[in-house]
Amino acid sequence: MRKVLALTFCCLALPALCLPQASKLAPEVRTFVKEDASAIALTHVRVIDGTGAAPHADQTLVIRDGKIAALGDAASTKIPEGAKTLDLSGRSIIPGLVGMHEHLYYPAPGGPPALYPEHAASFPRLYLAGGVTTIRTAGSIEPYTDLELKRSIDDGKMIGPKIHATGPYLEGPGAFTIDMHQLKDAEDARRTVEFWIAQGVTSFKAYMNITPEELGAATKAAHAHGIKVTGHLCSIGFREAAALGIDDLEHGLVVDTEFLASKKPGLCPNPTEADKALLTLEVASGPIHEMIRDLVAHHVAVTSTLPVFETFVPNRAPLDSRVLDAMLPEARISYLRRRSLISDGAAKSDWTALFKKELEFEREFVRQGGTLLAGLDPTGYGGVIAGFGDQREVELLVEAGFTPLESIHIATSNGAEFLGELDKIGTLAPGKQADLVVIDGDPSANIRDIEKVEIVFKDGVGYDSAKLIESVRGFVGLR
Numbered sequence: 354m355r356k357v358l359a360l361t362f363c364c365l366a367l368p369a370l371c372l373p374q375a376s377k378l379a380p381e382v383r384t385f386v387k388e389d390a391s392a393i394a395l396t397h398v399r400v401i402d403g404t405g406a407a408p409h410a411d412q413t414l415v416i417r418d419g420k421i422a423a424l425g426d427a428a429s430t431k432i433p434e435g436a437k438t439l440d441l442s443g444r445s446i447i448p449g450l451v452g453m454h455e456h457l458y459y460p461a462p463g464g465p466p467a468l469y470p471e472h473a474a475s476f477p478r479l480y481l482a483g484g485v486t487t488i489r490t491a492g493s494i495e496p497y498t499d500l501e502l503k504r505s506i507d508d509g510k511m512i513g514p515k516i517h518a519t520g521p522y523l524e525g526p527g528a529f530t531i532d533m534h535q536l537k538d539a540e541d542a543r544r545t546v547e548f549w550i551a552q553g554v555t556s557f558k559a560y561m562n563i564t565p566e567e568l569g570a571a572t573k574a575a576h577a578h579g580i581k582v583t584g585h586l587c588s589i590g591f592r593e594a595a596a597l598g599i600d601d602l603e604h605g606l607v608v609d610t611e612f613l614a615s616k617k618p619g620l621c622p623n624p625t626e627a628d629k630a631l632l633t634l635e636v637a638s639g640p641i642h643e644m645i646r647d648l649v650a651h652h653v654a655v656t657s658t659l660p661v662f663e664t665f666v667p668n669r670a671p672l673d674s675r676v677l678d679a680m681l682p683e684a685r686i687s688y689l690r691r692r693s694l695i696s697d698g699a700a701k702s703d704w705t706a707l708f709k710k711e712l713e714f715e716r717e718f719v720r721q722g723g724t725l726l727a728g729l730d731p732t733g734y735g736g737v738i739a740g741f742g743d744q745r746e747v748e749l750l751v752e753a754g755f756t757p758l759e760s761i762h763i764a765t766s767n768g769a770e771f772l773g774e775l776d777k778i779g780t781l782a783p784g785k786q787a788d789l790v791v792i793d794g795d796p797s798a799n800i801r802d803i804e805k806v807e808i809v810f811k812d813g814v815g816y817d818s819a820k821l822i823e824s825v826r827g828f829v830g831l832r
């Protein structure tokens with residue numbers, strides 16, 4: 354009876370707060386909602402808070418009106434009257450992942466020409482299902498679609514993560530896909546940046562053939578609006594990009610061409626030759642180490658994208674049935690065929706050594722004080738898929754030598770901080786948005802448990818991970 358009275362009082366006082374959170378959501382979104390009470394207590398749960406601190410066992414986390422209202426020992430944390438209580442014994446919660454090299458497209462099977470169809474149907478659901486509650490797209494093929502998708506999700510009409518939309522790729526002449534506009538000059542770069550900021554994008558990505566003049570002009574225009582620029586560069590080395598004001602570098606060491614002696618200024622050299630050049634160098638000393646120190650001095654972040662690189666290493670990427678099931682049959686065949694060709698060419702491949710070097714680089718970059726961000730990059734020849742790939746990234750950070758807690762910190766808090774959102778997301782603390790992932794297991798002890806996602810809370814609404822995945826089975830490669 355007291356419960357009923359308390360609830361009644363609350364509703365009389367503040368009617369809006371008593372509505373289930375999901376009442377603002379469209380019916381097709383509500384289908385995937387598992388928990389939507391305005392007050393929810395997650396009890397007896399292991400809390401990995403994203404700060405890198407040791408996990409706390411037997412905790413209670415109270416969600417109220419979309420936010421974390423309380424967090425502490427189960428024995429002493431008060432559960433509000435009328436709250437729905439979930440006993441999460443044996444389970445862990447982590448902050449929602451903040452994916453920093455995400456895309457809303459996926460490589461189409463077949464070709465040439467290389468095409469990257471938008472995956473506005475499957476990817477938003479798969480990101481959320483995988484525990485990714487915030488994404489930054491690191492380059493867009495259909496920026497208008499990405500922006501409309503973001504608005505639809507924010508308005509509760511579609512399901513997906515919070516989106517920080519990046520503008521169209523800032524690419525120079527020589528793009529490898531007709532999906533990209535090629536800038537004409539520095540003025541075109543400035544105009545493009547100004548135009549897309551007005552449309553609502555909040556970051557930019559420079560691409561492989563951009564000229565130094567174009568990158569300089571784009572960065573200046575973006576910074577004037579407080580907007581950051583990242584890059585997957587080739588024509589420009591990392592140190593040159595840092596001097597031009599770039600904020601973040603995608604992928605890491607493997608794409609830095611500055612160590613090739615024959616590289617011409619402003620031009621993308623043969624990537625295989627550039628890779629061979631960096632394989633002759635040490636990470637912890639010499640030119641690579643100088644590059645690391647230069648990035649740290651300029652406060653340039655690096656985004657790790659190990660899952661896409663892993664697919665190029667012969668016989669390395671796991672054949673995850675969740676990933677294969679998500680694909681259109683033609684996409685699955687195309688991926689497996691290319692994967693086996695890579696295995697056949699193992700004797701001649703540099704990728705085993707390159708991947709090892711990349712892991713060493715990322716560890717050393719952080720050791721020297723650099724900010725490492727985490728993403729999956731669902732490109733390459735396929736097989737790297739929204740959500741699943743983000744979990745794989747965290748596992749691969751552990752292979753690089755980070756502890757599971759450090760890896761989770763990189764994939765949550767670091768991204769939130771880079772986006773300027775750490776006051777709202779990225780760690781679990783009272784007052785923050787209730788963006789968190791319920792995991793059946795203990796990823797602090799076994800990082801593979803990060804794949805055992807049960808419920809993903811975004812702004813306090815709990816979504817059914819398995820149901821989301823099932824709803825788009827076979828879509829990847831198509832839509």
Ligand SMILES: [Zn+2]
Pocket residue numbers: 454456491492730731732
């Ligand atoms: Zn990418």
